[in-house]
Amino acid sequence: MDCIFCKIAQGSIPSNKIFENDKVVAFYDIQPAAPVHALIIPRKHIESMNDVQEEDWEDIAEIHRVAQKLAKDLGVAETGYRLVNNCGKDSGQVVFHFHFHLLGGSKLGPANSQE
Known part of the structure; x- marks a missing residue:
């Protein structure tokens, strides 16, 4: 698979990680849109919210737990x-x-920028 976030999660592409566990990885965005701009991803490759399956909900909940901690x-x-x-x-x-x-x-x- 040629997914940059999968490669970051696997450690084959360097990133400025700020959190990781068996389900989730968080790292600073290389093009920050705010003074604090982190990305939080599941280790498992899921393309988008539309592709979340029943077995993925525990990982999605973990993303939110990590967001609160970060x-x-x-x-x-x-x-x-x-x-x-x-x-x-x-x-x-x-x-x-x-x-x-x-x-x-x-x-x-505003949250809904047209840029």
Whole structure:
């Protein structure tokens, strides 16, 4: 499989990881859209939210647990943060491996940008 996020999860492509366990990997985005911009991915390759299967829900719940932990660890839990999942081309999904963006560290603009 030629998925950049799978390669990051496997450790074959370097990244600035900030969390990993047997289900989830989190790392800083290389093109941050906010002062704090982390990506949280399941280790298992799932293309998008549309492809989540019954057996994947435990991993999806773990992503949210990790997001809550990282928000605290990165100092944005109290001031506020955004947790974003883009699903499909029209949403802006570029890497087709299910993931969430954790964004914070400043006052964020509108959630529905047309850029």
